[in-house]
Amino acid sequence: MTDVPESHPRYISLRIRDVMTAGVERGITSAHGLIAHGRGEAFDYLIGERTQAFAKEAIRGAAAMLLLAKHAVISVNGNTAALVPHNLVDLGRILDAPLEVNIFHASAPREQAIQNHLLKNGAAEVLMPTKEAQLSHIDSNRKFVHPDGILNADVVFVPLEDGDRCEALRKMGKEVVTVDLNPMSRTAKYASVTIVDNVVRALPALIQEIQTLRNSAPAVLQEIVSGFCNESVLSAALEWIRREPEND
Numbered sequence: 001m002t003d004v005p006e007s008h009p010r011y012i013s014l015r016i017r018d019v020m021t022a023g024v025e026r027g028i029t030s031a032h033g034l035i036a037h038g039r040g041e042a043f044d045y046l047i048g049e050r051t052q053a054f055a056k057e058a059i060r061g062a063a064a065m066l067l068l069a070k071h072a073v074i075s076v077n078g079n080t081a082a083l084v085p086h087n088l089v090d091l092g093r094i095l096d097a098p099l100e101v102n103i104f105h106a107s108a109p110r111e112q113a114i115q116n117h118l119l120k121n122g123a124a125e126v127l128m129p130t131k132e133a134q135l136s137h138i139d140s141n142r143k144f145v146h147p148d149g150i151l152n153a154d155v156v157f158v159p160l161e162d163g164d165r166c167e168a169l170r171k172m173g174k175e176v177v178t179v180d181l182n183p184m185s186r187t188a189k190y191a192s193v194t195i196v197d198n199v200v201r202a203l204p205a206l207i208q209e210i211q212t213l214r215n216s217a218p219a220v221l222q223e224i225v226s227g228f229c230n231e232s233v234l235s236a237a238l239e240w241i242r243r244e245p246e247n248d
């Protein structure tokens with residue numbers, strides 16, 4: 001770990017970089033994943049490195065949508081596996097939803113390393129992509145899925161998704177819940193619910209919200225989902241990014 005004093009203003013951000021580079025060293029995260037992380041960092045800087053009101057609103061919508069799902073599946077890539085393995089496992093447990101490995105840059109050893117990492121962190125079962133089950137409307141490696149997982153899901157939780165797969169999942173009639181720091185990305189726009197926040201803050205907050213709402217009547221959850229507007233949340237995030245610095 002880099003020798004950075006806790007008093008350093010970018011301490012948390014630098015610690016997260018350490019986790020990411022360790023992920024690459026362990027064969028979990030791709031080198032491209034580091035670049036994607038850098039894009040996320042820039043947006044995190046702009047939103048103030050905090051879970052803002054627009055993210056809290058989306059977290060509530062996401063929790064209700066996931067609780068109403070008949071078959072929710074949690075899609076895991078190399079970045080989220082490195083950053084939040086415990087949270088992903090906890091989320092799967094409280095939703096009774098399987099984790100499924102799904103990465104953009106094809107690599108069987110990396111898929112295996114992610115699966116092992118999640119199992120070591122307490123996952124009961126981790127589904128792997130198969131050649132038998134494929135998503136329509138998509139050409140990348142991310143089209144290969146598990147027949148009992150993403151292929152059959154009605155709601156897919158997929159933090160740090162790429163835009164074309166998000167669009168493909170929506171075209172297949174699935175609801176997509178994502179976490180993406182960039183409110184302008186195609187993923188953010190195509191998803192049913194976009195949590196514009198860092199996955200390291202959003203996941204614990206989402207788990208907390210699911211615990212708060214888990215005993216609510218389906219009608220109450222349905223009302224939360226019906227009242228949620230992803231476009232409004234994205235506009236609020238953009239407005240916040242464009243704010244005058246003195247309004248912080």
Ligand code: ATP
Pocket residue numbers: 036037038039040041043083160161162163164179180181182184185186187188197198199200
């Ligand atoms: P799209 O294809 O949807 O337009 P993109 O090409 O910008 O998106 P990718 O490079 O495929 O996106 O993936 C990186 C995305 O993940 C970026 O939008 C980035 O902001 C986001 N991201 C990276 N790290 C994090 C993080 N820790 N938490 C939340 N979002 C993140």
Ligand code: MG
Pocket residue numbers: 162163164
């Ligand atoms: Mg992309």
